Amino acid sequence: MKIYIMIFLRIMLFISLAIMVFDYLRVEQLFIQMERGYIDEFSVGIIKWPGYVFISVVGLLIAAEIIRFFQVRKNKNSILSAYLTAEYDVSDERAVANTHKAVSLAFVVILTYSFFMIGSYLFIPNYFIDHIWYPMFTTASIPIVGLLTYLITYKALANN
Amino acid sequence: MLTNRVRELRARFDLTQGELADRVGVTRQTIVSLEKGSYTPSLLLAMNIAEEFEMPIEEIFSKEEKK
Numbered sequence: 092m093k094i095y096i097m098i099f100l101r102i103m104l105f106i107s108l109a110i111m112v113f114d115y116l117r118v119e120q121l122f123i124q125m126e127r128g129y130i131d132e133f134s135v136g137i138i139k140w141p142g143y144v145f146i147s148v149v150g151l152l153i154a155a156e157i158i159r160f161f162q163v164r165k166n167k168n169s170i171l172s173a174y175l176t177a178e179y180d181v182s183d184e185r186a187v188a189n190t191h192k193a194v195s196l197a198f199v200v201i202l203t204y205s206f207f208m209i210g211s212y213l214f215i216p217n218y219f220i221d222h223i224w225y226p227m228f229t230t231a232s233i234p235i236v237g238l239l240t241y242l243i244t245y246k247a248l249a250n251n
Numbered sequence: 252m253l254t255n256r257v258r259e260l261r262a263r264f265d266l267t268q269g270e271l272a273d274r275v276g277v278t279r280q281t282i283v284s285l286e287k288g289s290y291t292p293s294l295l296l297a298m299n300i301a302e303e304f305e306m307p308i309e310e311i312f313s314k315e316e317k318k
Contacts, residue, residue, distance in 0.1 A: 168276045183277040184293050185284060249280065251289050 109231035110141035193244035201237040275299040
């Protein structure tokens with residue numbers, strides 16, 4: 092359950108950050124278009140909820156990280172030297188081995204996925220004019236795909 | 252491939268998976284995987300198990316050639 096919560100929080104962090112950056116760029120782009128004379132006026136509405144989600148998620152992640160660290164330290168079977176983030180299960184040697192395998196696979200998937208994501212810009216050549224959301228969400232999707240690969244692999248190994 | 256007699260010895264010593272896990276410093280899930288043969292333990296864990304059952308390692312763990 093802990094791993095599901097941590098992965099969910101991380102994904103929410105990336106999504107809310109991508110939406111916040113997109114919202115900022117969207118307004119910035121309208122200002123630039125007006126400065127260059129492409130448009131005479133514009134109206135914007137700022138979306139507030141991604142900011143609230145982002146701040147809440149950051150708070151929850153910091154709290155989870157601190158709580159998890161003390162839990163790991165308290166558990167005599169834990170391998171503290173292998174602990175990096177709260178997603179990592181270091182409860183014993185098998186958990187550490189499974190975490191390493193899951194991270195390795197996630198790394199390979201991130202490399203492959205990034206390759207295709209960079210290549211996909213070929214098909215959206217005007218992303219910087221009409222689809223400014225594209226780079227934000229493709230970038231955010233890279234760690235999300237990695238996190239989901241990690242979660243699925245870890246769970247498959249843990250149940251083996 | 253490494254095979255083991257952990258399940259048999261645990262029954263002989265009348266230990267539950269959880270009790271053995273606590274004694275050798277791992278989670279119960281690790282003992283489950285070990286007994287199923289899906290996890291190859293580290294040398295340290297194998298030595299801890301051998302110590303717990305008061306037997307030499309080679310009497311508990313043995314190598315089996317892959318078919």
